[in-house]
Amino acid sequence: MTDPALPTVLVVACALVDIDGRVLIAQRPQGKALAGLWEFPGGKVEPGERPEAALIRELDEELGIQVTEACLAPFVFASHAYDSFHLLMPLYLCRRWSGVVTQREHAALAWVKPSKLADYPMPPADAPLVAWLRDLL
Numbered sequence: 001m002t003d004p005a006l007p008t009v010l011v012v013a014c015a016l017v018d019i020d021g022r023v024l025i026a027q028r029p030q031g032k033a034l035a036g037l038w039e040f041p042g043g044k045v046e047p048g049e050r051p052e053a054a055l056i057r058e059l060d061e062e063l064g065i066q067v068t069e070a071c072l073a074p075f076v077f078a079s080h081a082y083d084s085f086h087l088l089m090p091l092y093l094c095r096r097w098s099g100v101v102t103q104r105e106h107a108a109l110a111w112v113k114p115s116k117l118a119d120y121p122m123p124p125a126d127a128p129l130v131a132w133l134r135d136l137l
Ligand SMILES: Nc1nc2c([nH]c(=O)n2[C@@H]2O[C@H](COP(=O)(O)OP(=O)(O)OP(=O)(O)O)[C@@H](O)[C@H]2O)c(=O)[nH]1
Pocket: 011, 012, 013, 032, 033, 034, 038, 039, 040, 041, 042, 043, 044, 045, 058, 087, 123, 124, 125, 126
């Protein structure tokens, strides 16, 4: 049994999908938890913030792109027990944005075909999300 006292942390993440059906993943930088692993851009929802607003903010901060709420389609979610917290992470799909995707906070960015996502090491919470993308995108 996992510790019932662990906090549940709400993190919002996005699968940006380009015109060729490739998905953007980003490599976590040195100095952060899970450094070197590839993730979907996004981050923690701040107190009082709506999830979609948090994701719009994170996509601007991390990638320098502007997304409207109407272009964020709820897709699947991850629910995963890490040692120190329980992660609840909705993954949205987004095919429309403005601005140019720019590496701002990550070590690297990659546009990857869904069938190739499994070649990139990702946090343990992400494995089911990758399977859904491969099967449903
Ligand atoms: N963004 C993102 N976070 C993920 C993924 N998978 C996963 O386990 N996480 C976890 O979710 C948490 C949120 O990560 P984050 O570092 O992006 O949060 P943040 O952007 O708000 O950064 P900050 O806390 O340094 O300000 C981390 O513990 C991270 O390891 C994923 O695919 N994308």
